[in-house]
Amino acid sequence: MRGGEAATLEAVLQSVEDPEIPVVSVVELGIVRGLDAGQVTITPTYTGCPATAVIEANIREALDQAGFEDIQIKTVLSPAWSTDDITDAGRQKLKAYGIAPPPKGAKAASLCNKSVAECPHCGSINTREISRFGSTPCKALWQCNSCHEPFDRFKCH
Template sequence: MVTVTPLEAELLEIAGSVPDPELPVLTLRELGVLRAVHVRGSDAVEVELTPTYTGCPAVEAMSLDIERALRAQGMREVTVRTVLSPAWSTDDITDEGRRKLREFGIAPPRVRRDRGPVPLELGPTRTREAAADPVRCPRCGCADTELLSRFSSTACKALRRCLACREPFDHFKEL
């Protein structure tokens, strides 16, 4: 078991409060990408960050924002290290993060019951959800939605439309 010092816990809280550059409604803690903070001496710290996917373009901006936040707390040397294992999963998004996504108008990823690989089904671009686990509209809550495009404003999201209120919305894809 890894022991976290009070200073590491405080710095983890500060780094975790940094907003995600692509989804500023979420903090890095709520998104689940901040893994650990390790104090190295009196004014040096190493931060472990796991991107949502290997080619995530926001990693550099996240790293710079974390460095700024921790330097403002007196840390002279801040190193942000990208950690790819274990891989980030949408299961890492906190309940608060899911609530904020919904309020922001983005359907949060569904909670997976098993931790195995996510099945990939190829098919037509426009598809309706299976009744067992639908993606609900974040505006009206209706479960009758359709997939318009597997990609939206970022690679992490898909574009969907509610068939009740007819509004399009982003859905944070399960990974």
């Protein structure tokens, strides 16, 4: 693949939104693992996440529309996706959208979801977990004790 094509391909993938959290792209979420040898490698967030099939279909559609019909999509499980794979830009966008991003380096401590979360609305760390699961498999429901707003928190994974 020539350099120009690779850049275009990357831009195409950057344009594919996550179906559940449309402010971040599949690249920023860390779902896209790599682009090489005529294929795009992707990895699921959760094994049962219903968005996985939609994401693959959306990537296929974006590639086809941009003229990359011959680029294959390959799904891999290993190494397992982690919230550490979310880019810094992705984290900023999640926060601006009202979702507390997961702390980085959470992988080692596994699902360290009992640690504090910063309220994406007012910045307070005086917050509490309401429910271990939220609106999607990847999020928990929290509430801020300072501004009283509820918010989603990306689970460390």
